[in-house]
Amino acid sequence: MVPPEGHGGGEGKVPEGHARAEARLPDGYDKYAFEPFAVAVDLAVFTVRGGEMQALLIRRGQEPYAGRWALPGGFVRPDESAETAARRELAEETGLSGTAAAGLHLEQLRTYSEPGRDPRMRVVSVAYTALVPDLPEPRGGGDAAHAQWLPLSGLGIRAEHEAVQAGREGAVVDDRALSRGTVLAFDHDRILAHARERVRAKLEYTGLATSFCPPEFTLGELQQVYEAVWGTPLDRPNFRRKVLATPGLVEPVPGAARLTKGRGKPAALYRAGGAAALHPPLLRPSREGRPA
Amino acid sequence: MVPPEGHGGGEGKVPEGHARAEARLPDGYDKYAFEPFAVAVDLAVFTVRGGEMQALLIRRGQEPYAGRWALPGGFVRPDESAETAARRELAEETGLSGTAAAGLHLEQLRTYSEPGRDPRMRVVSVAYTALVPDLPEPRGGGDAAHAQWLPLSGLGIRAEHEAVQAGREGAVVDDRALSRGTVLAFDHDRILAHARERVRAKLEYTGLATSFCPPEFTLGELQQVYEAVWGTPLDRPNFRRKVLATPGLVEPVPGAARLTKGRGKPAALYRAGGAAALHPPLLRPSREGRPA
DNA sequence: CCAAAAGTGTTCAGGGTACACCCATGC
DNA sequence: GCATGGGTGTACCCTGAACACTTTTGG
Numbered sequence: 082m083v084p085p086e087g088h089g090g091g092e093g094k095v096p097e098g099h100a101r102a103e104a105r106l107p108d109g110y111d112k113y114a115f116e117p118f119a120v121a122v123d124l125a126v127f128t129v130r131g132g133e134m135q136a137l138l139i140r141r142g143q144e145p146y147a148g149r150w151a152l153p154g155g156f157v158r159p160d161e162s163a164e165t166a167a168r169r170e171l172a173e174e175t176g177l178s179g180t181a182a183a184g185l186h187l188e189q190l191r192t193y194s195e196p197g198r199d200p201r202m203r204v205v206s207v208a209y210t211a212l213v214p215d216l217p218e219p220r221g222g223g224d225a226a227h228a229q230w231l232p233l234s235g236l237g238i239r240a241e242h243e244a245v246q247a248g249r250e251g252a253v254v255d256d257r258a259l260s261r262g263t264v265l266a267f268d269h270d271r272i273l274a275h276a277r278e279r280v281r282a283k284l285e286y287t288g289l290a291t292s293f294c295p296p297e298f299t300l301g302e303l304q305q306v307y308e309a310v311w312g313t314p315l316d317r318p319n320f321r322r323k324v325l326a327t328p329g330l331v332e333p334v335p336g337a338a339r340l341t342k343g344r345g346k347p348a349a350l351y352r353a354g355g356a357a358a359l360h361p362p363l364l365r366p367s368r369e370g371r372p373a
Numbered sequence: 374m375v376p377p378e379g380h381g382g383g384e385g386k387v388p389e390g391h392a393r394a395e396a397r398l399p400d401g402y403d404k405y406a407f408e409p410f411a412v413a414v415d416l417a418v419f420t421v422r423g424g425e426m427q428a429l430l431i432r433r434g435q436e437p438y439a440g441r442w443a444l445p446g447g448f449v450r451p452d453e454s455a456e457t458a459a460r461r462e463l464a465e466e467t468g469l470s471g472t473a474a475a476g477l478h479l480e481q482l483r484t485y486s487e488p489g490r491d492p493r494m495r496v497v498s499v500a501y502t503a504l505v506p507d508l509p510e511p512r513g514g515g516d517a518a519h520a521q522w523l524p525l526s527g528l529g530i531r532a533e534h535e536a537v538q539a540g541r542e543g544a545v546v547d548d549r550a551l552s553r554g555t556v557l558a559f560d561h562d563r564i565l566a567h568a569r570e571r572v573r574a575k576l577e578y579t580g581l582a583t584s585f586c587p588p589e590f591t592l593g594e595l596q597q598v599y600e601a602v603w604g605t606p607l608d609r610p611n612f613r614r615k616v617l618a619t620p621g622l623v624e625p626v627p628g629a630a631r632l633t634k635g636r637g638k639p640a641a642l643y644r645a646g647g648a649a650a651l652h653p654p655l656l657r658p659s660r661e662g663r664p665a
Numbered sequence: 666c667c668a669a670a671a672g673t674g675t676t677c678a679g680g681g682t683a684c685a686c687c688c689a690t691g692c
Numbered sequence: 693g694c695a696t697g698g699g700t701g702t703a704c705c706c707t708g709a710a711c712a713c714t715t716t717t718g719g
Contacts, residue, residue: 117410118409118410118411118412118449120410120412157410157497159495160488162487163486163497164486189484191483192455192481192483192499194449194456194499195454196452203451205410205412205455205499299698300698300699316682317697318700318701319681319683321698323681326680340690340691340697341696341697341698343690343691344691344696345689345691345697345698346697346698347689347690347697347698348697348699349698361680364681592671593671608709609672610673610710611708611709613672614673615708632670633669633670634669634670635718636669636718636719637669637716638670638715638716639671639716640670640671653707656708658709667718668717669716669717670716670717672714672715673715674711675710675713676709676710676712677709677710678707678708678710679706679707679708680705680708681706681707682706683703683704683705684701685702686701686702687699688698688699688700689696689699690695690698691694691696692693692694
């Protein structure tokens with residue numbers, strides 16, 4: 082912050098830059114005195130389909146990285162925040178209406194600003210993670226049907242324990258050891274890997290898993306979300322008890338019940354609870370070291 | 374990302390903007406076709422002194438917000454990443470040499486991009502959190518001695534449970550209910566509150582607390598860090614056992630021992646362990662709801 | 666000898682894991 | 693009836709909380 086002044090000292094720390102620096106007013110500032118940064122948003126949109134996590138990706142038509150998959154995204158417009166831009170892109174890319182997209186979970190992940198990450202110009206990208214339920218036909222409704230769900234397993238995104246082996250021991254996964262190769266355009270492998278790790282971790286201590294579910298869901302469906310994201314089978318009785326014992330995670334829909342796959346006993350329905358933070362957390366099992 | 378192309382579709386989604394948009398080349402792009410964004414870094418630098426968390430702040434000398442405290446920070450230069458810029462600013466502001474500052478914990482917090490956050494122009498700020506030990510004289514060694522440590526308790530930064538009361542129930546504190554008023558310049562109250570909450574949370578499941586300690590420290594000192602950050606007294610025997618039972622948190626310095634305040638039994642010395650992630654986590658007690 | 670800080674031992678309750686068992690529905 | 697998924701009960705283990713106690717230093 083504190084643009085032209087530097088900070089407190091008052092010696093006008095404007096970056097010298099190779100920019101079109103005109104007169105740098107001593108008491109004012111010149112909007113165009115800096116090397117231009119483009120500010121964009123990138124979206125890591127996840128869903129759970131067919132028992133595994135999938136990401137919404139876009140096939141690039143032009144250089145650089147023509148033909149490669151990339152994260153959806155776009156520029157931040159002059160009058161909007163990155164958050165707003167991300168929400169707008171999310172609605173466009175999922176093909177949902179603005180009001181429908183407003184209910185989706187959207188969360189800032191982190192910002193990627195390495196100078197060389199786009200070969201054409203300096204682009205600073207604020208990455209967001211979005212979680213959507215398994216929509217019937219989630220692609221862009223109109224012409225932008227180039228968006229597609231792809232399972233993470235086919236994208237060289239490593240599971241955490243593999244990455245930990247590749248890197249050093251108990252690192253919190255800020256590393257780039259998470260993506261096996263360069264499958265996606267730009268640094269999107271890294272972004273997607275970071276986003277996936279964040280989601281995996283957040284399922285433990287937040288009610289995030291319900292964002293993958295439709296408005297009303299059964300505990301079996303919720304368990305499938307956990308199992309898909311963590312890649313671990315869970316004990317059904319214990320899962321059930323933990324979820325119901327966690328205040329604010331889910332709340333029952335009074336009389337409702339539904340069959341799951343045409344088979345078995347009809348299951349009670351639940352809605353997402355209001356609480357975002359879970360106490361106690363719902364820990365995933367094993368994690369190299371202690372048993373289960 | 375994917376600057377001038379939009380994404381895959383190929384319809385050149387360049388933001389229209391009130392910008393100096395000249396000819397928008399269909400296959401190329403114009404670096405200056407966008408409203409200029411300034412990209413800056415803001416630093417929330419914390420230490421533990423006198424039994425409480427303190428932040429490094431700077432007194433602003435000019436408008437806007439002249440006379441108010443602000444977070445240290447500065448612009449990202451054309452050839453550096455936000456990470457590099459943050460590291461550079463951290464070294465400048467703490468007065469440490471580059472090599473000494475390289476050892477400090479520095480971590481990206483999140484990015485603030487609301488259009489009106491700086492009244493003068495559009496500034497997108499990537500905020501970082503830094504943790505430093507209680508340095509003897511941590512201010513800028515030279516002329517920039519305007520940086521000062523201030524206890525958070527005097528800045529209207531709420532504790533988590535207060536913020537939770539103010540907001541809704543178990544929210545994960547992405548709210549602005551964390552800062553009581555507007556004490557700092559710009560949106561720095563909010564940034565500082567977010568940073569503090571992150572540090573508090575991260576102490577539970579990472580080895581971050583050692584970043585507040587000198588290279589060699591006693592378990593008593595480490596415990597004081599936890600107690601200061603969480604604002605809760607901890608049971609010494611249990612703390613001791615947990616820390617020593619957590620692989621990679623600390624490692625003993627073979628023969629060393631030191632007195633703590635001239636009094637009592639000399640304590641064994643420890644170094645920070647290599648592990649960043651703790652299993653099992655070191656949970657803080659109570660947290661409104663379950664006892665302790 | 667006393668105060669202060671470090672370090673050890675022990676008890677006890679709650680929560681997590683594992684697993685056995687019963688219920689309801691479609692075919 | 694049988695397969696499939698939903699739901700309940702229970703025994704055991706282990707961690708974490710509480711607290712009593714010993715050790716080593718300076719005054």
